[in-house]
């Protein structure tokens with residue numbers, strides 16, 4: 096079996112630390128970087144020797160769980176080393192323990208083959224099953240198979256989930272028709288949650304998402320969807336972050352085949368689909384989760400306190416264990432192959448990288464924080480292996496890290512000594528906007544500080560910028576639009592009422608904040624569904640504390656369709672912003688050159704990807720003939736403007752204006768031009 100990992104190019108050291116070449120400040124930590132790299136390669140070598148390599152190893156779902164062979168026998172394997180006996184029980188054998196005993200091998204894996212009956216699969220499709228274990232103390236423990244692909248809940252009977260044997264007849268299996276789109280050069284992500292994607296007071300379905308949301312997302316100019324809360328989670332209010340069944344697509348929104356249709360249809364529209372993958376922790380449920388699966392405290396997880404996350408009240412994986420690696424790597428592989436996802440947003444990466452899980456820890460940016468004893472190298476190495484496996488097997492895959500710590504080399508490939516992600520989320524940006532909106536008067540916004548936060552990112556590692564994600568929409572928090580307009584959103588958003596100063600300001604700043612973040616903040620952009628049009632209110636899922644209400648567990652997407660409401664303008668602006676990016680491609684252009692941050696005028700000017708961005712955040716000062724520097728001479732026109740009529744502005748800028756450059760250095764740029772920038776307006780100019 097050949098190694099999946101490229102041998103270092105001739106001359107390159109075997110324990111590659113190419114990252115140090117990119118960032119010489121890392122040289123004091125060269126040894127740590129080498130150790131991580133070596134540990135990842137130790138695993139790869141071991142898997143090559145014992146398992147036939149990463150490729151075969153990550154196909155665990157073909158070996159574990161329930162699989163049907165070509166003769167219609169069902170083969171079921173389950174790793175449960177602490178159990179002394181195991182039986183497969185279910186509707187098919189009237190839940191009788193004696194009839195289907197499993198055999199245990201030396202690695203603690205139980206196995207059974209249920210032979211075909213008259214050539215047909217003996218376990219009916221969609222029937223309920225369980226594994227019944229005997230623990231060393233003689234106790235019986237019934238569990239849902241750890242690799243189960245479909246589980247359902249009948250609340251009237253019990254809150255615990257039932258495992259189902261998902262094996263639809265050929266005619267009912269979804270067949271993929273479309274190939275994956277190419278990885279977008281400029282990643283514009285629409286973060287969405289299927290269940291809340293309707294204005295109605297209920298859980299929306301995969302089918303509805305396919306029908307209603309996909310065209311909407313396409314029309315808004317996004318080229319990627321990030322789906323939350325797909326992995327099965329017993330508690331809806333966990334927002335999908337307390338996973339019980341890692342291989343099961345949540346049945347709340349419909350059967351597995353409907354999710355396949357969703358992904359395939361997205362592909363037909365040129366949209367890539369990323370899965371929000373939760374490998375940072377697991378639900379502590381025993382009856383329908385992985386916790387205490389075989390009666391031990393440490394099967395998939397670390398034992399005791401090390402295996403528990405205090406804030407999340409959940410269990411933490413043991414990334415150093417062979418079988419846990421098989422389970423998690425195979426899980427990634429499964430979502431790629433079975434559902435044709437295009438990549439992952441890894442949730443809670445900070446928790447995986449550090450022994451303190453980021454709890455009560457601030458990161459100052461000092462490099463010692465990323466390479467000292469606080470780092471959980473097993474977590475780091477798991478992420479290296481996961482990224483390496485994915486990128487080797489799927490060259491177009493996209494992986495995104497949710498990491499607040501800013502660990503260097505997180506988004507560089509393993510061969511350079513990095514962890515291997517493609518992007519990280521710019522988690523400091525939303526925090527900055529919220530802080531400004533909470534604490535600063537408009538006259539006090541600090542242009543230099545805003546620009547610094549938006550551009551403070553590691554050279555050579557890609558970042559996804561966002562003003563707000565689902566985090567800022569959660570109960571107890573406030574979205575940017577709520578910060579800006581608050582109660583007036585309920586009373587003053589009608590076109591039939593006069594534009595009040597609060598709504599006027601809110602609409603203007605909402606567009607400017609998005610555009611500034613889009614233009615300056617990263618190599619990708621993300622929006623959480625609804626925020627593109629200033630969705631009012633927070634999100635709160637039905638739970639006991641709110642009398643199981645769906646009132647806040649929905650997105651009122653129809654607010655944009657009501658032509659008497661002003662939300663349509665914010666929505667339209669989002670579309671134009673994305674389409675303009677699509678044309679000029681600033682996201683995949685090198686970082687912007689900021690030629691002006693003027694604290695008195697409240698003006699920011701920068702160029703990126705051939706587009707000239709001009710922002711006037713001043714609450715009342717408009718500037719005629721404002722001189723801005725620009726490197727490339729020529730005739731410019733306005734290609735996007737937050738003040739235009741169609742996006743609810745005052746239409747103060749004449750779109751027919753042409754801007755000629757004058758050959759004279761200005762603000763460090765080789766040429767300049769004059770523009771009219773009304774107060775609280777941003778414009779983007781580009782060569783004609």
Ligand SMILES: *[C@@H]1O[C@H](CO)[C@@H](O)[C@H](O)[C@H]1NC(C)=O
Nearest residue numbers: 177230231232389390391392
């Ligand atoms: C195995 O399970 C029993 C429960 O029957 C538990 O008491 C014991 O600690 C477990 N063994 C190990 C090695 O964890």
Ligand SMILES: *[C@@H]1O[C@H](CO)[C@@H](O)[C@H](O)[C@H]1NC(C)=O
Nearest residue numbers: 294295296651653654657660
């Ligand atoms: C949006 O849909 C919901 C639920 O169907 C309805 O109650 C509401 O009135 C609609 N709002 C608008 C603005 O159309």
Ligand SMILES: CC(=O)N[C@H]1CO[C@H](CO)[C@@H](O)[C@@H]1O
Nearest residue numbers: 313315316317318673674677
């Ligand atoms: C993903 C997407 O919607 N892309 C579109 C962006 O805008 C350009 C220009 O209008 C279209 O050609 C793309 O299809």
Ligand SMILES: CC(=O)N[C@H]1CO[C@H](CO)[C@@H](O)[C@@H]1O
Nearest residue numbers: 582583586587592593594595
């Ligand atoms: C014109 C209009 O409807 N103004 C309303 C804006 O909101 C405030 C406070 O919510 C109301 O008092 C106004 O009547």
Ligand SMILES: CC(=O)N[C@H]1CO[C@H](CO)[C@@H](O)[C@@H]1O
Nearest residue numbers: 726727728758759760765766
């Ligand atoms: C005065 C001046 O530097 N003008 C410059 C405008 O930009 C062009 C192209 O970069 C230069 O060639 C000019 O020298």
